Amino acid sequence: MKTMSCKQLGGACDKEFYAGSFDEIAEMSKQHGMEMLQKNDGNHLKAMNEMQQLMQKPEAMTAWFESKRKEFEALPDS
Secondary structure, rough: EEEEEEEEOOOOOOOOOEEOHHHHHHHHHHHHHHHHHHOOOHHHHHHHOOOOOOOOOOHHHHHHHHHHHHHHHOOOOO
């Protein structure tokens, strides 16, 4: 199991996610983002807007995603 925070994954808070794979942790982060969207959390909405801008450039989004995957893989097991 490895740990990454919402902020490490492009979000706005220190909530931690624990998972055995990057895909699992990315899904947890996505679900958390959806919860924060429903709560209309301003800080998370700002972070989501920044991610949406990044998504406008597929090559930039792919590079960002792969850098986060590498960051996850380099983490020690928790």
